Amino acid sequence: MRWYEHQCVDDSAIISSRVRLARNLSPYPFPSRLAPPAAAKAIQEMQAAVLKPQAEITNGLTFVDLSHVDLTWLYQLSERHVISPAMANKAALRGLIYNNEENISIMLNEEDHLRIQAIMPQQNLDEAYEAAAALDDTMAAGLNYAFDADFGYLTSCPTNTGTGLRASYMLHLPLMESTGNLKAYADLITKAGFAIRGTHGEGTEVLGGIYQISNQLTMGKSEEETISALKHLANQIAGKEFSLRELFFKEYRHETEDAVHRAYGILTNCRKIGLAEAMKHLSDIRLGAMLGLLRCNIAAGTILALMINILPYNLQEVMGQTARDVRHLDVMRAEYLRKSIS
Amino acid sequence: MRWYEHQCVDDSAIISSRVRLARNLSPYPFPSRLAPPAAAKAIQEMQAAVLKPQAEITNGLTFVDLSHVDLTWLYQLSERHVISPAMANKAALRGLIYNNEENISIMLNEEDHLRIQAIMPQQNLDEAYEAAAALDDTMAAGLNYAFDADFGYLTSCPTNTGTGLRASYMLHLPLMESTGNLKAYADLITKAGFAIRGTHGEGTEVLGGIYQISNQLTMGKSEEETISALKHLANQIAGKEFSLRELFFKEYRHETEDAVHRAYGILTNCRKIGLAEAMKHLSDIRLGAMLGLLRCNIAAGTILALMINILPYNLQEVMGQTARDVRHLDVMRAEYLRKSIS
Numbered sequence: 001m002r003w004y005e006h007q008c009v010d011d012s013a014i015i016s017s018r019v020r021l022a023r024n025l026s027p028y029p030f031p032s033r034l035a036p037p038a039a040a041k042a043i044q045e046m047q048a049a050v051l052k053p054q055a056e057i058t059n060g061l062t063f064v065d066l067s068h069v070d071l072t073w074l075y076q077l078s079e080r081h082v083i084s085p086a087m088a089n090k091a092a093l094r095g096l097i098y099n100n101e102e103n104i105s106i107m108l109n110e111e112d113h114l115r116i117q118a119i120m121p122q123q124n125l126d127e128a129y130e131a132a133a134a135l136d137d138t139m140a141a142g143l144n145y146a147f148d149a150d151f152g153y154l155t156s157c158p159t160n161t162g163t164g165l166r167a168s169y170m171l172h173l174p175l176m177e178s179t180g181n182l183k184a185y186a187d188l189i190t191k192a193g194f195a196i197r198g199t200h201g202e203g204t205e206v207l208g209g210i211y212q213i214s215n216q217l218t219m220g221k222s223e224e225e226t227i228s229a230l231k232h233l234a235n236q237i238a239g240k241e242f243s244l245r246e247l248f249f250k251e252y253r254h255e256t257e258d259a260v261h262r263a264y265g266i267l268t269n270c271r272k273i274g275l276a277e278a279m280k281h282l283s284d285i286r287l288g289a290m291l292g293l294l295r296c297n298i299a300a301g302t303i304l305a306l307m308i309n310i311l312p313y314n315l316q317e318v319m320g321q322t323a324r325d326v327r328h329l330d331v332m333r334a335e336y337l338r339k340s341i342s
Numbered sequence: 343m344r345w346y347e348h349q350c351v352d353d354s355a356i357i358s359s360r361v362r363l364a365r366n367l368s369p370y371p372f373p374s375r376l377a378p379p380a381a382a383k384a385i386q387e388m389q390a391a392v393l394k395p396q397a398e399i400t401n402g403l404t405f406v407d408l409s410h411v412d413l414t415w416l417y418q419l420s421e422r423h424v425i426s427p428a429m430a431n432k433a434a435l436r437g438l439i440y441n442n443e444e445n446i447s448i449m450l451n452e453e454d455h456l457r458i459q460a461i462m463p464q465q466n467l468d469e470a471y472e473a474a475a476a477l478d479d480t481m482a483a484g485l486n487y488a489f490d491a492d493f494g495y496l497t498s499c500p501t502n503t504g505t506g507l508r509a510s511y512m513l514h515l516p517l518m519e520s521t522g523n524l525k526a527y528a529d530l531i532t533k534a535g536f537a538i539r540g541t542h543g544e545g546t547e548v549l550g551g552i553y554q555i556s557n558q559l560t561m562g563k564s565e566e567e568t569i570s571a572l573k574h575l576a577n578q579i580a581g582k583e584f585s586l587r588e589l590f591f592k593e594y595r596h597e598t599e600d601a602v603h604r605a606y607g608i609l610t611n612c613r614k615i616g617l618a619e620a621m622k623h624l625s626d627i628r629l630g631a632m633l634g635l636l637r638c639n640i641a642a643g644t645i646l647a648l649m650i651n652i653l654p655y656n657l658q659e660v661m662g663q664t665a666r667d668v669r670h671l672d673v674m675r676a677e678y679l680r681k682s683i684s
Contacts, residue, residue: 258613262608265610271599334600
């Protein structure tokens with residue numbers, strides 16, 4: 001079972017917590033400059049450093065050489081944030097180490113030699129950091145990291161140099177978005193050294209009111225300071241979303257109930273639906289579940305799985321079908337949602 | 343029970359048939375020139391002419407002096423086409439004779455002294471004409487009609503002079519409308535001496551794809567010729583609608599199913615809904631019922647009752663509540679539709 005498939009009580013704006021650590025091996029050039037034989041050798045070394053030690057954290061991890069896997073699966077992994085979109089599109093000489101839950105993954109020879117990632121449901125940023133750090137410690141024992149006493153961890157792109165840490169929350173902010181309050185927070189977020197954007201990174205469309213907030217600075221601040229600042233900021237934003245939700249419901253009770261129930265009516269009856277519209281309705285249903293408006297088998301905590309499973313490649317996986325075209329994908333999406341909600 | 347409340351199998355574009363005869367009493371000026379005492383005297387005469395004879399056609403008819411009735415009820419009658427909107431707004435010195443089914447009504451001292459009306463469900467224009475003509479014959483026996491050998495029946499407005507007949511069908515033409523085919527028929531309709539418009543007469547908005555088609559000529563054509571021509575024209579239009587429906591369903595099966603089921607999902611779940619949107623969805627559900635797409639308690643033949651009952655004044659009647667404002671009306675409409683469909 002994947003991490004997002006577990007039922008959970010979830011009435012917070014914070015959907016999930018993610019930590020990523022970038023590391024490189026000092027004897028090798030950065031992956032973009034790495035010749036095929038050296039790339040293969042680096043992968044062997046890194047694989048051994050993770051999988052040889054019989055540590056608790058490395059239990060259940062599997063290695064896959066991405067040169068020889070189905071492209072469809074790579075796109076599915078990318079939609080699930082297990083690998084980056086860049087990696088899905090250029091998988092040769094690259095490797096992946098991951099667990100069945102898919103909340104632990106290590107990309108080998110992506111932009112950096114090592115990208116160690118841990119995802120946790122809800123507000124568990126400390127736990128995510130601890131998991132990534134434990135993996136990092138285990139690997140550090142068997143590898144020679146590129147580390148500079150002044151700069152910290154050296155990385156392929158200077159924006160990661162220092163801690164090599166990217167900590168992020170996935171937030172559901174439908175009211176902040178619809179009331180325009182999010183714009184008022186933009187300055188605060190930027191000044192605190194963070195960025196807010198769609199869930200698939202820079203330049204991606206925001207769907208269903210789901211945002212990702214992550215640190216932009218990797219130098220001058222320790223890992224603990226970065227994580228603490230992100231927690232503080234996210235709590236502020238989540239608290240504002242919560243109070244807007246209460247206020248809005250009080251002021252526009254009929255409108256809120258109407259939007260929530262229409263979303264339910266459409267998702268349980270439609271015969272074709274695009275991704276953006278489906279995400280909007282799932283967002284309304286999540287809001288309704290949190291406000292106690294819906295009496296159906298959908299809890300707020302299960303919406304995330306639906307939001308992932310309606311992405312194009314994951315949808316085809318859960319439906320066990322290959323879509324002929326985008327129109328067919330919309331029909332499949334409607335079928336999946338009808339089956340899953342009702 | 344009112345005529346439109348009977349369940350009926352109904353898969354035609356023709357929803358109902360209506361006939362109206364305009365008559366005037368020669369000893370009196372037209373109603374707009376009628377002094378109060380004369381108006382009262384005319385009403386007494388007309389009332390006696392209808393209600394005294396013990397004919398089958400006059401059985402169950404009731405007289406009401408509209409000077410002393412609740413305005414809300416007049417608006418309800420107007421929405422149900424029992425009286426004209428003009429009569430609802432100026433009821434003093436006017437009378438109404440009608441039956442419980444409300445498919446027979448005689449307006450007294452409206453634009454003309456007598457407006458005799460018969461409505462029948464579906465394609466029953468002959469039956470409607472026969473009912474109106476039987477009433478006309480009964481009344482003619484006791485009254486002195488204003489009739490000219492050259493012009494025919496004299497009326498307050500010259501557009502009714504001659505037969506005094508207005509024959510009409512109410513048609514459900516969602517495909518003719520959405521595919522733009524209705525425009526192609528506009529010329530044909532006009533040249534044949536007919537007009538097509540919204541169901542509440544000239545200048546009213548078309549809602550839910552429901553149109554009224556009626557004759558414009560009352561001179562130079564007998565009653566039988568007018569009715570025969572209307573039947574021919576309506577059959578052409580209804581036939582075109584039917585073939586478009588089949589064609590469209592074949593070509594755009596998913597889109598049609600999607601629209602029908604979304605309409606069902608919205609009407610069974612919404613918490614507030616405006617009239618135009620509700621009419622659009624009821625139109626889609628009627629289409630779906632005719633295409634055999636919906637398995638719910640809604641047959642095409644019951645949609646008409648819903649379409650009438652969601653009009654502002656009738657909605658308040660069926661819900662037994664007075665709306666505080668338009669917003670409240672939308673909430674009541676959603677509640678009524680949820681209860682009625684589901």
